[in-house]
Amino acid sequence: MRLAILLAVMLAFPAQAQVERRNHSIIASGLGVAFPSDYACEPISSPFASPTRYDGSSRRGDRNAGLHGGMDISLKAGTRLLAIAGGEIIALGEGGALEGIYIWLRHTPIDTGSPYFVFSKYQHLSALPGLKVGDRVKAGDVVGLSGATGTAGKHYGPNGYAHLHLTTFYGPSGEYEIKGMHDSMVSGQNAQLDDPLILYLEDIHDISALRGLPDKRQTVRPAVVDADGRIFPESRKTVWPVPCKVLTKH
Secondary structure, three states, X not given: OHHHHHHHHHHHHXXXXXXXXXXXXXXXXXXXXXXXXXXXXXXOOEOOOOOEOOOOOEOOOOOHHHOOOXXXXXXXXXXXXXXXOOEEEEEEEEOOOOOOEEEEEEEOHHHHOOOOXXXXXEEEEOOOOOOOOOOEEOOOOEEEEEXXXXXXXXXXXXXXXXXXXXXXXXXXXOOEEEEOOOOOEXXXXXXXXXXXXXXXXXXXXXXXXXXHOOHHHOEEOOEEEOOOOOEEOOOOOOEOOOOOEEOOOO
């Protein structure tokens, strides 16, 4: 009898740990995005804190209270994924269901121009990129190719759904731990999960102040990268995570 109880506890504990790891306090930022008028960029198909997926279907309720913990951009498989800022590769590998092949970057305040250390995670890559832990990248560098890994079956059907799921954590320190069943979760010291669009705001030194921004400040205007790797505007430290098509030559 005691053995049966002990076995039940051992089996239950990992599942509980997974639920705790995947649940965070999520509140919509109210931010939207606008791109330069002479560029065509892939838009957000499911924003941060959205209760629905790209197709309007409801998200599963056992993670983050059914709210989206990142932002999705629907893409053709094989689309180049770009470093949103300069940074260091701190983890990469293949996770489980709904995760797939992933890569984590750590961005310092010098890299982004923000007061925070930012930890960014790209999910559903088509294959492991030719990068290794410790490599440095610049804003706009290719960090992988989009894919559907981790999405086949379940809601997405037998072939999966190619897209980028981008997650960002903001914290006061560059210190972190690697956690999770697949060693695929980077836990930054006192880092907070929040909207990737925060990265493109200027003159924000307190994330909690976001929810009180006036309407005219709620639209971010990120720098973009064209097919040849040129950044516009050139002076920006942060860029949109996928290339944009130039409609008018500069």
